[in-house]
Amino acid sequence: MTAPIIIVGAGQAGLQAAESLRSEGYAGSLTMIGDEPHTPYHRPPLSKAYLLGEFTAAQLAIRTPEALAKKGIDLRTGITVSAIDRATKRLRLTNGDELDYAHLCLATGARPRPLPLAGADLDGVFPLRTLADTQAIAARLPSASHVVVIGGGFIGLEFAAVARKLGKAVVVLEAAPRLMPRAVTPMMSDFFRDLHIAHGVQVELGASVCALLGEQGKIAAVHTGDGREFPADLVLVGIGILPNAELAQQAGLECQHGIIVDACSRTSDPAIVAAGDCTARRLADGNLLRLESVQNAVEQGKSAAAALLGKERPFTANPWFWSDQYDIKLQMVGLAAGCDRTVVRGDLAARKFSAFHYRGRTLIAVDSINSPEDHMPARKLLDLGLSPAADELADLSRPVNALISR
Numbered sequence: 001m002t003a004p005i006i007i008v009g010a011g012q013a014g015l016q017a018a019e020s021l022r023s024e025g026y027a028g029s030l031t032m033i034g035d036e037p038h039t040p041y042h043r044p045p046l047s048k049a050y051l052l053g054e055f056t057a058a059q060l061a062i063r064t065p066e067a068l069a070k071k072g073i074d075l076r077t078g079i080t081v082s083a084i085d086r087a088t089k090r091l092r093l094t095n096g097d098e099l100d101y102a103h104l105c106l107a108t109g110a111r112p113r114p115l116p117l118a119g120a121d122l123d124g125v126f127p128l129r130t131l132a133d134t135q136a137i138a139a140r141l142p143s144a145s146h147v148v149v150i151g152g153g154f155i156g157l158e159f160a161a162v163a164r165k166l167g168k169a170v171v172v173l174e175a176a177p178r179l180m181p182r183a184v185t186p187m188m189s190d191f192f193r194d195l196h197i198a199h200g201v202q203v204e205l206g207a208s209v210c211a212l213l214g215e216q217g218k219i220a221a222v223h224t225g226d227g228r229e230f231p232a233d234l235v236l237v238g239i240g241i242l243p244n245a246e247l248a249q250q251a252g253l254e255c256q257h258g259i260i261v262d263a264c265s266r267t268s269d270p271a272i273v274a275a276g277d278c279t280a281r282r283l284a285d286g287n288l289l290r291l292e293s294v295q296n297a298v299e300q301g302k303s304a305a306a307a308l309l310g311k312e313r314p315f316t317a318n319p320w321f322w323s324d325q326y327d328i329k330l331q332m333v334g335l336a337a338g339c340d341r342t343v344v345r346g347d348l349a350a351r352k353f354s355a356f357h358y359r360g361r362t363l364i365a366v367d368s369i370n371s372p373e374d375h376m377p378a379r380k381l382l383d384l385g386l387s388p389a390a391d392e393l394a395d396l397s398r399p400v401n402a403l404i405s406r
């Protein structure tokens with residue numbers, strides 16, 4: 001029998017690695033261990049359609065247990081891997097079992113960054129990462145009237161949109177001077193601030209939360225450093241995530257804000273690969289890139305499987321991501337940091353446009369609002385290293401697609 005491969009973490013990346021191993025011809029023992037009680041499920045709807053009742057828990061599942069069994073993937077749920085002994089190639093599990101591995105794939109994901117303030121554990125204060133988190137929020141939402149969202153990132157803003165749709169009074173408190181500051185350009189931050197204000201959300205920028213106050217153990221108000229008080233009966237904390245890299249770190253793998261991998265998902269141990277939110281990818285210039293997205297989990301999962309089979313499948317495509325807020329679909333590709341010029345194609349006021357971001361003459365990122373017809377060709381433009389001129393992009397009579405085959 002071929003030596004066993006064990007995947008730690010039964011999320012998007014772990015599942016992809018498992019399925020790619022099988023589709024690439026690996027016929028040996030394959031075990032996937034997950035600490036949540038579920039088969040792998042889609043997280044994106046947790047802050048979107050699920051809370052609006054447009055999605056059931058069953059619909060979140062990426063695969064049924066039967067489908068996994070058919071592929072010979074031995075899924076063990078509700079079990080945490082507590083230690084890796086690299087010298088003996090053995091895992092310790094919280095249920096007392098020990099498992100030998102020949103190769104390991106770490107796909108342990110990430111957890112919400114905790115709010116380091118007293119009151120963060122009051123009843124009615126929620127993170128949003130897991131199905132259990134979302135179910136707890138869904139149970140509380142109907143009786144909530146004043147919702148405060150701490151953190152104006154993607155998850156906070158998607159939740160704010162849902163809460164407004166459900167008729168709640170919503171305040172978003174963001175410590176930075178603009179929304180989604182790490183992910184989007186100032187222009188896109190302003191667009192989303194105006195969008196939320198137009199839907200009746202109170203958006204407070206530069207608002208640093210200093211205390212959460214409760215009454216009889218329940219959240220009652222959020223205080224900001226400038227002395228303001230925001231009444232609240234439900235608080236969502238969305239201030240980023242921390243990679244689950246401790247298991248790897250304790251085993252002596254190279255880690256820095258995540259498990260360090262190369263473009264082929266290889267770690268500093270030749271017997272171990274890693275994929276998804278738990279990783280930080282070393283780029284050709286030596287810098288580390290941390291991505292938290294479905295694309296990253298899927299592509300790194302595929303690369304990890306290939307690496308375990310002795311093949312090289314580097315993941316070097318430009319990162320893409322999406323977000324749904326109200327009737328707006330944002331689709332992003334590339335990394336806009338360092339952009340010094342933006343060309344807008346389409347109609348900002350009509351909320352249908354794409355923003356093409358340049359550094360010098362080079363196209364580095366494209367954000368599309370309700371313009372899926374621009375997004376797919378934009379991915380191709382970036383992956384091919386093409387940088388169309390501003391007048392070509394502004395000409396709406398020519399599809400972006402036409403700029404690829406020049």
Ligand SMILES: Cc1cc2nc3c(=O)[nH]c(=O)nc-3n(C[C@H](O)[C@H](O)[C@H](O)COP(=O)(O)OP(=O)(O)OC[C@H]3O[C@@H](n4cnc5c(N)ncnc54)[C@H](O)[C@@H]3O)c2cc1C
Nearest residue numbers: 009011012013035043044080081108109276277292293294
């Ligand atoms: C609310 C929400 C909305 C999102 N929306 C989008 C979106 O619109 N677009 C997009 O591209 N991305 C989105 N994302 C991000 C995307 O879902 C993640 O990047 C992706 O799920 C990461 O997959 P993963 O497998 O790396 O991690 P996870 O899905 O977190 O899976 C890791 C699993 O490993 C388990 N685990 C950890 N440690 C252990 C251990 N020691 N033993 C056993 N099991 C362990 C974890 O509990 C978890 O179940 C969203 C995420 C959230 C939370």
